[in-house]
Amino acid sequence: xxxxxxxxxxxxxxxxxxxxxxxxxxxxxxxxxxxxxxxxxxxxxxxxxxxxxxxxxxxxxxxxxxxxxxxxxxxxxxxxxxxxxxxxxxxxxxxxxxxxxxxxxxxxxxxxxxxxxxxxxxxxxxxxxxxxxxxxxxxxxxxxxxxxxxxxxxxxxxxxxxxxxxxxxxxxxxxxxxxxxxxxxxxxxxxxxxxxxxxxxxxxxxxxxxxxxxxxxxxxxxxxxxxxxxxxxxxxxxxxxxxxxxxxxxxxxxxxxxxxxxxxxxxxxxxxxxxxxxxxxxxxxxxxxxxxxxxxxxxxxxxxxxxxxxxxxxxxxxxxxxxxxxxxxxxxxxxxxxxxxxxxxxxxxxxxxxxxxxxxxxxxxxxxxxxxxxxxxxxxxxxxxxxxxxxxxxxxxxxxxxxxxxxxxxxxxxxxxxxxxxxxxxxxxxxxxxxxxxxxxxxxxxxxxxxxxxxxxxxxxxxxxxxxxxxxxxxxxxxxxxxxxxxxxxxxxxxxxxxxxxxxxxxxxxxxxxxxxxxxxxxxxxxxxxxxxxxxxxxxxxxxxxxxxxxxxxxxxxxxxxxxxxxxxxxxxxxxxxxxxxxxxxxxxxxxxxxxxxxxxxxxxxxxxxxxxxxxxxxxxxxxxxxxxxxxxxxxxxxxxxxxxxxxxxxxxxxxxxxxxxxxxxxxxxxxxxxxxxxxxxxxxxxxxxxxxxxxxxxxxxxxxxxxxxxxxxxxxxxxxxxxxxxxxxxxxxxxxxxxxxxxxxxxxxxxxxxxxxxxxxxxxxxxxxxxxxxxxxxxxxxxxxxxxxxxxxxxxxxxxxxxxxxxxxx
Numbered sequence: 001x002x003x004x005x006x007x008x009x010x011x012x013x014x015x016x017x018x019x020x021x022x023x024x025x026x027x028x029x030x031x032x033x034x035x036x037x038x039x040x041x042x043x044x045x046x047x048x049x050x051x052x053x054x055x056x057x058x059x060x061x062x063x064x065x066x067x068x069x070x071x072x073x074x075x076x077x078x079x080x081x082x083x084x085x086x087x088x089x090x091x092x093x094x095x096x097x098x099x100x101x102x103x104x105x106x107x108x109x110x111x112x113x114x115x116x117x118x119x120x121x122x123x124x125x126x127x128x129x130x131x132x133x134x135x136x137x138x139x140x141x142x143x144x145x146x147x148x149x150x151x152x153x154x155x156x157x158x159x160x161x162x163x164x165x166x167x168x169x170x171x172x173x174x175x176x177x178x179x180x181x182x183x184x185x186x187x188x189x190x191x192x193x194x195x196x197x198x199x200x201x202x203x204x205x206x207x208x209x210x211x212x213x214x215x216x217x218x219x220x221x222x223x224x225x226x227x228x229x230x231x232x233x234x235x236x237x238x239x240x241x242x243x244x245x246x247x248x249x250x251x252x253x254x255x256x257x258x259x260x261x262x263x264x265x266x267x268x269x270x271x272x273x274x275x276x277x278x279x280x281x282x283x284x285x286x287x288x289x290x291x292x293x294x295x296x297x298x299x300x301x302x303x304x305x306x307x308x309x310x311x312x313x314x315x316x317x318x319x320x321x322x323x324x325x326x327x328x329x330x331x332x333x334x335x336x337x338x339x340x341x342x343x344x345x346x347x348x349x350x351x352x353x354x355x356x357x358x359x360x361x362x363x364x365x366x367x368x369x370x371x372x373x374x375x376x377x378x379x380x381x382x383x384x385x386x387x388x389x390x391x392x393x394x395x396x397x398x399x400x401x402x403x404x405x406x407x408x409x410x411x412x413x414x415x416x417x418x419x420x421x422x423x424x425x426x427x428x429x430x431x432x433x434x435x436x437x438x439x440x441x442x443x444x445x446x447x448x449x450x451x452x453x454x455x456x457x458x459x460x461x462x463x464x465x466x467x468x469x470x471x472x473x474x475x476x477x478x479x480x481x482x483x484x485x486x487x488x489x490x491x492x493x494x495x496x497x498x499x500x501x502x503x504x505x506x507x508x509x510x511x512x513x514x515x516x517x518x519x520x521x522x523x524x525x526x527x528x529x530x531x532x533x534x535x536x537x538x539x540x541x542x543x544x545x546x547x548x549x550x551x552x553x554x555x556x557x558x559x560x561x562x563x564x565x566x567x568x569x570x571x572x573x574x575x576x577x578x579x580x581x582x583x584x585x586x587x588x589x590x591x592x593x594x595x596x597x598x599x600x601x602x603x604x605x606x607x608x609x610x611x612x613x614x615x616x617x618x619x620x621x622x623x624x625x626x627x628x629x630x631x632x633x634x635x636x637x638x639x640x641x642x643x644x645x646x647x648x649x650x651x652x653x654x655x656x657x658x659x660x661x662x663x664x665x666x667x668x669x670x671x672x673x674x675x676x677x678x679x680x681x682x683x684x685x686x687x688x689x690x691x692x693x694x695x696x697x698x699x700x701x702x703x704x705x706x707x708x709x710x711x712x713x714x715x716x717x718x719x720x721x722x723x724x725x726x727x728x729x730x731x732x733x734x735x736x737x738x739x740x741x742x743x744x745x746x747x748x749x750x751x752x753x754x755x756x757x758x759x760x761x762x763x764x765x766x767x768x769x770x771x772x773x774x775x776x777x778x779x780x781x782x783x784x785x786x787x788x789x790x791x792x793x794x795x796x797x798x799x800x801x802x803x804x805x806x807x808x809x810x811x
Contacts, residue, residue: 028168028169028170028174028175029166029168029170029173029175029327029328029329029334030161030166030168030175030177030328030329031153031328031329031330032161032328032329032330032335032337032342032345032346032349033153033156033345033346033349034129034153034154034155034156034160034161034349035156035159035160035161035162035163035164035166036153036154036156036160037083037166037168038073039068039073039075039079039080039083040083040087040097041150041151041153041154042068042071042072042073042150043064043068043073043080043083043084043087043098044097044122044126044129044130044154045072045130045133045150045151045154046064046067046068046071046072047064047098047120047121047122047126048122048130048133049067050063050064050067052064052120052121052122053121053122053127054099054121054122054123054124054126054127056121057121058099058101058119058120058121059119059120059121060115060116060118060119061081061084061100061102061115061116061118061119061120062114062115062116064084064120065077065080065081065084065115068080071143071148071150072143072144072148072150074144077115081112081115084098084115084120085100085104085105085112087126088100088104088120089104089105090213091106091107091213091214092213093164093179093213094163094164094165094179094180094181094182094211094212094213094476095123095125095163095164095179095182095471096123096125097122097123097125097126097129097160097164098120098121098122098123098126099120099121099122099123100118100119100120101118101119101120102117102118102119103117103118104118107214107256107261107262107293108261108262108263108264109261109263109264124470124471125158125471128157128158128467129154129155129156129157129158129160130154130155131155131157132155132353132357133151133154133155135356135357135360135361136356136357136359136360137155137352137353137356137357137360138151138152138153138154138155138353138356139151139152139153140152153349155353155357156346156349156350156353157350157463157464157467158182158186158464158467158471159185159189159342159343159346161177161328161342161346162177162179162180162185162342162343162346163179163180163182163185164179165177165178165179165180165210166328170334173327173334174325174327175325175326175327175328176322176323176324176325176326177324177325177326177328178210178212178235178258178322178324179210179211179212179213179258180207180209180210180211181208181211181472181473181475181476182467182468182471182472182473183468183472183473184207184208184211184475185207186464186465186467186468186472187206187468188203188206188207188343189343189346189347189464190461190464190465191206192340192343192344192347193347193457193460193461194461196344198340199340200228200229200338200339200340201225201229203228203339203340203343204224204225204226204228204229204338204339204340205225207228207339208221208475208479209221209224209235209477209479210224210235210322210477211475211476211477212237212257212258212322212476212477213258213476214255214256214257214258214260214293214476215240215254215255215256215476215477215478216237216238216239216240216255216256216257216258216477216478217237217238217239217240217255217477217478217479217480218235218236218237218238218477218478218479218480219235219236219237219238219480220236220481221479221481223235223236224479227324228338228339228340229338229339230338231324231325231326231327231336231337231338231339231341232324232325232326232336233323233324234321234322234323234324235321235322235324236319236320236321236322237257237258237319237320237321237322237477238257238313238318238319239253239255239256239257239313239318239319240253240254240255240478241253241254241309241318242254243305243306243309245305248282248298248299248300248301249299249303249305250296250297250298250299250305251296251297251299251305251308251309251312252294252295252296252297253265253293253294253295253296253297253318254292254293254294255293256293256295256317256318257317257318257319257320257322258322259320259322260317260320262286262288262293262295263286264317265295265316265317265318266284266285266286266295268316268317269281269284269295269297269312269316269318270284272312272315272316276311279300279566280299280300280303280307280308280311280566281297281298281299281300281303281308282298282299282300283296283297283298284296284297284298285298297312302566302567303566304563304567307563326338326339326342328342328345330345347457347460350460350463351453351456351457351460354456354459354460354463355450355456358446358449358450358456359450361442361446362443362446362447362450365439365442365443365446366443367411368439369436369439369440369443370409370411370412371411371412371415372432372435372436372439373412373436374406374408374409374411374412374413374415374416375412375415375416375419375432376429376432376433376436377406377407377408377412378402378406378408378416378419379428379429379432380429381406384405384406385402385406385416388401388402388405389417395417398413398417399413399414399417402416402417494543494544494545494597495511495512495543495544496511496512496541496542496543497509497510497511497512497541497542497543497544497562497567498510498511498512498539498540498541498763498804499538499539499540499541499542499548499562499565499592500538500539500574500765500771501538501539501577501589501592502574505576505577505578505583505588505589506574506575506576506577507565507574507575507576507577507580508574508575509562509565509566509567509574510567511567512541538589538591538592538802539763539765539771539802539803539804540592540594540804541594541763541804541805542562542594543562543594543597544562544563545561545562545563545597546561546562546594546595546596546597547559547560547561547562547594547595547596547597547598547599548560548561548562548592548593548594548595549592549593549595549605549646550577550581550589550591550592551589551590551591551592551593551607551634551643551646552583552587552588552589552590552631552643553587553588553589553590553642553643554584554586554587554633554637554642554643555607555633555634555635555636555637555643556587556631556632556633556634557605557622557631557632557633557634558581558630558631559595559599559622560580560581564580565580577589581631582630582631583631590642590643590644591607591643591644591645591646593605593646593647593648595619595648599619599622600619601618601619601620602618602619602620602650602651602652603618603619603648603649603650603651604616604617604618604619604648604649604650604651604676605617605618605619605621605622605634605646605647605648606646606647606648606649606657606671606698606700607634607635607643607645607646607683608643608644608645608646608659608686608695608697608698609635609637609641609642609643609644609683609695610641610642610643610644610694610695611638611640611641611689611694611695612659612685612686612687612688612689612694612695613638613641613682613683613684613685613686614657614659614674614683614684614685614686614698614733615634615635615674615677615681615682615683615684616671616674616675616676616677617634617676617677617678617679617681618651618676619648621634621678621679622634622679632679633679633680634679635679635681635682635683636680636681636682637682638682644694644695644696644697644698645659645695645696645697645698646698647698647699647700649671649700653702654670654671654672654702654703655670655671655672655700655701655702655703656668656669656670656671656700656701656702656703656706656730657669657670657671657674657686657698657699657700658698658699658700658701658711658725658728658753658755659686659687659695659697659698659737660695660696660697660698660699660713660740660750660752660753661687661689661693661694661695661696661737661740661750662693662694662695662696662749662750663690663692663693663743663749663750664713664739664740664741664742664743664750665687665689665690665693665736665737665738665739665740666728666737666738666739666740666753667686667687667731667735667736667737667738668728668729668730668731669686669730669731669732669733669735670730671700673732673733674686674733684733684734685733685734686733686734687734687735687736687737688734688735688736688737689736690736696750696751696752696753697750697752697753697754699711699753699754699755701725701755706725706726707725707726708757709725709755709756709757710722710723710724710725710755710756710757710758710776710781711723711724711725711728711753711754711755711756712753712754712755712756712762712776712779712805713740713741713750713752713753713788714750714751714752714753714754714764714788714791714792714800714803715741715747715748715749715750715751715788715800716748716749716750716751716799716800716801717746717747717748717794717799717800718764718790718791718792718793718794718799718800719746719747719748719787719788719789719790719791720762720779720788720789720790720791720792721741721782721786721787721788721789722756722776722779722780722781722782723740723781723782723783723784723786724781725755727783727784728740728784738784739784739785740753740784740785741785741786741787741788742785742786742787743787744787746787747787747788748799751800751801751802751803752802752803754803754804754805755805756776756805757776758776758777759776759777760775760776760805761773761774761775761776761805762774762775762776762791762803762804762805763803763804764791764792764800764802764803765800765801765802765803766792766794766795766798766799766800766801767798767799767800767801768795768798770795770798772791772792774791776805779791
């Protein structure tokens with residue numbers, strides 16, 4: 001044996017390339033002509049050889065698998081059977097190529113029964129793909145052991161590649177082609193045949209889009225257009241759902257994205273609901289039956305079905321992306337094609353098939369006409385024929401004399417000798433004449449067809465339209481315009497809300513309309529049920545579509561949209577704020593601000609701390625974190641210091657800053673005394689505190705506004721004092737301040753101070769979760785250092801912990 005010296009790297013590269021091309025061409029990637037992978041083609045061809053016609057009986061799948069494996073595809077019975085099963089599944093193939101009998105799996109991805117239990121035969125469309133294969137329409141090649149011939153491609157009257165799509169993973173490349181509607185594809189091909197000069201744009205615009213066997217809603221026709229022009233991209237497919245309103249809302253799914261397992265989808269939804277921080281789904285069940293798919297998602301009592309649906313679309317396979325990569329085998333080589341190239345390749349293939357079929361038929365008709373011509377000659381000189389045969393020495397002598405005497409060919413002489421005596425009747429003479437004339441007419445038509453490219457194209461078009469007439473069906477997948485830019489907020493009513501937060505971090509969102517008006521001095525009713533040793537610390541009015549900023553004790557700022565906060569009935573305990581914000585273990589909400597629907601970066605955030613520091617920074621410092629739930633630091637704090645108040649102002653206004661303390665001291669100074677700072681700054685001294693005192697609130701006001709607004713101070717024992725803002729002299733920053741309230745054992749320490757006008761309403765909340773709503777106009781203006789009047793009749797062992805203003809009777 002001759003020794004071959006070669007680099008191992010060169011050997012590995014060549015061997016791997018040979019292997020990869022074998023997998024690409026011989027297994028995973030479909031041919032552009034018939035749209036089939038080798039195993040699919042071999043299955044269909046073997047079923048034809050077994051005479052498994054659609055109008056005939058089925059045969060055991062194991063028998064078919066054995067035929068394919070033994071003759072054409074020696075790659076394992078399971079690979080063959082899996083391919084057979086997929087071609088029989090109406091949820092996998094838009095137009096199944098195999099008619100299966102028995103358990104061929106389900107959309108839940110239940111496996112098919114073993115091949116010994118199932119039976120199969122060709123579908124009608126598969127028969128159309130195999131028609132004319134015996135008429136030299138396609139090239140044949142030797143099988144794996146050079147004992148049999150198999151087709152390189154099938155004649156395929158229909159563009160199987162587009163109708164049923166394809167998917168496959170080879171070595172270093174993959175294909176993924178979506179299925180389409182037969183009628184729409186045929187119309188496009190006919191249009192292309194009539195105008196072969198169509199541009200890529202025109203071809204792409206002429207096909208609506210994929211049509212999946214499982215239906216669903218396909219989003220964004222513009223993206224589909226680009227995919228058809230480039231051959232690659234991603235199609236967004238959404239489930240078809242309806243929202244049913246009864247005592248409880250429910251989401252009903254009737255169609256799911258292609259390739260998604262129904263059972264797996266139900267598990268996904270259940271798992272997402274289980275792991276979600278909000279209890280918005282109460283049950284998920286499968287109500288599918290023979291009439292169709294039906295998944296029912298029962299919603300919790302307070303869940304918004306539109307918000308829940310959008311969350312499920314985002315986090316589960318209710319919405320999925322179908323990747324498109326139209327890689328095919330073209331003349332033995334892998335090639336990425338766009339829609340126009342695929343259609344042109346199919347038309348070229350059909351042109352070759354029709355031409356070769358016509359040539360085959362012309363040759364067959366010509367041979368038959370030649371024979372019939374000889375039979376006609378013999379029937380007209382039957383006496384001579386009988387004498388020749390009667391006096392001939394043997395068969396060869398008879399053939400030779402017939403050729404010489406009747407001037408016929410050897411083939412004609414053979415046919416004459418094989419002629420039955422019944423051909424001697426007058427009726428048979430007439431039939432031969434009719435057959436001969438018919439053959440001449442057919443040959444004339446075939447010669448005319450073969451002599452004109454346009455005639456061949458017309459024949460292709462005619463056959464395609466016949467296929468459309470026989471097999472076209474309505475579209476299953478709906479195509480809608482792009483809704484990726486439709487905001488979830490468009491589905492939500494911007495209701496006025498009361499948001500309440502407890503000391504232990506429970507948050508509740510309730511519609512403002514649930515709070516009824518009461519008179520000053522009322523006892524109130526339960527606004528939020530609190531746990532033992534917990535009490536309401538913050539309450540504020542906002543709208544469902546607004547941003548809320550949460551400032552914590554350690555100086556971090558968090559921003560979320562209010563519709564993310566689960567709406568609950570008045571009197572419920574709410575949910576832990578940890579469900580919405582990623583707070584650390586020692587972090588507590590100290591201030592909340594309703595920012596509005598959009599972040600106005602021209603505005604400024606003011607921060608006051610318990611130790612009397614003040615800070616001013618632009619909202620633009622938070623522009624990159626507005627959608628986050630992890631928060632960013634807004635201020636650097638000293639040890640033991642905490643945030644007590646925040647406010648948002650317009651940057652171009654002359655603001656007055658008002659700080660009030662626990663022991664009834666207040667200071668007012670101009671905001672221009674505070675320079676703008678970054679998020680990392682500590683701020684500067686706003687008020688110098690007496691021993692044992694601390695800041696409890698901060699108010700901002702413009703100079704013009706300060707002339708007309710009033711200040712409402714409420715104490716822990718339910719006393720309120722209304723005073724004029726103008727009663728407070730403007731001092732410099734960092735002073736000890738002046739008296740704001742006469743502090744007594746009767747009224748208790750100051751809870752907070754708020755800026756109000758006469759038309760405002762107040763909601764005061766107690767530690768035990770009670771709330772009372774009353775009008776500012778119920779209070780009279782008192783002197784700056786008075787102790788106030790009773791606003792809330794506080795129970796024993798209870799105290800006022802927070803209050804908020806409702807601006808201008810918003811209810």
